[in-house]
Amino acid sequence: MSNKAMMHVLPVEAYTSQEWFDREQLKIFSRTWRFAGFREDIADPGDSITVQAGLNNIFIIKGRDHRLRAFHNICRHRGTQLLRAAGKAQKVLTCPYHDWTYDLEGKLISVPDEDPEFPNLDKSCYGLKPAKVDIWRSMIFVHPDPDAGSIMEWFGDIEPFLGPHNVDELIEYPEARGSYEINANWKVVVENYIDVYHLSHLHSGTLNMYDHAKAEYQFVGPHFAFWEPLAADYLENIERNAAMPLVLPKDKLGAWVPMLFPGLGLGESESDWSIFHITPLGPELSRVETRTRVKDTSAWEFQKQQWRSSRFFEKSITGKYAGDKNSDDPMTSGDFTAEDIYACEQQQKSLRSPYFEVGPSAEAGEKPVREHQQIVKTYLDS
Ligand code: FES
Ligand SMILES: [Fe+2]
Structure with missing residues (x-):
């Protein structure tokens, strides 16, 4: 590693200005x-x-x-x-x-x-x-x-890096269909999705069923490929641990979490298959739509129970996280999506401060973030 710290590619304005937003609409999302x-x-x-x-x-x-x-x-x-x-x-x-x-x-x-x-x-x-x-x-x-x-031509090269799920055979779980707004630029949301460095920190209590140290990831053209295996102790008792009926054979368990350019995340796990679709609404506002497919209707019923006890799900109905009814703290929500939204919105808030200055970037764990910024830049320069 060189002595020089890795730095980010895009300026702060890329995440706050209307002018950047308009250029992205024209040069990325219209093309x-x-x-x-x-x-x-x-x-x-x-x-x-x-x-x-x-x-x-x-x-x-x-x-x-x-x-x-x-x-x-x-x-x-x-x-x-x-x-x-x-x-x-x-x-x-x-x-x-x-x-x-x-x-x-x-x-x-x-x-x-x-x-x-x-x-x-x-x-x-x-x-x-x-x-x-x-x-x-x-x-x-x-x-x-x-x-x-x-x-x-657009997706062919990334296809071998996606999960082996037979998407056509899985059925949508309609109650899991979600749509919410995040007070952050769409690239903040994408960067969070592809930031490997944060997985064992922000999500130390929520995504520990996966072995992040064994994650494999790379860009294939403008699309990001990511795979990680289940943690060994979780895998050992997979029948008891898995939230839902498995949709993959036992020798292929793990999570494929690609981000297809621009802004379509997939979550392809051992027990479900979902989309995470980001739409930019403004320089500092994005909408995310989620839809989930599972193995069969009994998996729905099972999942429903899980969701009922999920504090994030509870909040989407009552405005408060479950458990401690007075708590509105996403960091105690027990839900990794709530943690991600929190991190994105807090990061976005700092971008307009005159004291904000981006720091060094992790060589491996944040490499995808820098590469995505470079892809955006290339589109805007074309
Ligand atoms: S019929 Fe006149 S605008 Fe469509
Ligand atoms: Fe995350």
Whole structure:
């Protein structure tokens, strides 16, 4: 190791300024594949979901031919958004402003008062603008550019580093679906997710079933791969210790926790499979959506019991952590997510202090943090 301490790549403004935020929206989130939902969210013809991909609002709809198509959510008349949220079994898409109507394949099919208001209108020139949609490991992704490369060009190289879970066979545990805001820049949230150094410190009481010293991790293109085994003593009594029915064979137990660029974390463990989807809302505000898949319905029931006794779950309902009803301290919550949110928000608070100055960075345990910053920088410079 050199005498010179490892330093971070991005300046403080990258985490606080509107200007950085706007550039990231344009150069990162408008130019990469964006997670939109699970395959089963759009089950039947006419079902749709909308998703924000940087500057682009896009909707995905299943056609009468059962194919998924993605379109920019912009009426070709004067631009009003056609769809506001998820829709079910729509037959056609009618703009709320002047009722221009499109079919499920994006063709403009009717214009009120076409005669006499729009003489010689060639409706075939005003179909909805397409975006690109694809499915990978049961997840639907969109790209604003209809000519973008394939999803396998984007994710193919990281695939061998993901868990062996058969995602299609696991079922969603709907009560575990969560959405919350974190008062921190999206990169603070990502950096926390890929910071290996903090695991045995911030989470000393919550993630000790894993052997962090044996973690293996690296970037594969812009995506981060991470795996760690269960701790030996935990593994020895896995039947008694595991929170839920196992979804992996015994010789493959452990946790794969990749972070797919930009901002889609996966949590692929011995007993469940989940997503942790980060959306930047502002320079110092992010939303996280979580969805979890488990082995079967009996696993749901089991998990429900666990969640009922979880202090974090309790707080999401009552505003207080369970146990000590007067305590609002996430550091006693017994929940590693609450610990992470606490760390992110406390870190963000310091960034505007004139006395804040970033310190040296751990050579191995914080290498992913520096590498992610470099990837962001490369995108912004391109
Ligand atoms: S803006 Fe959509 S019909 Fe006018
Ligand atoms: Fe953490």
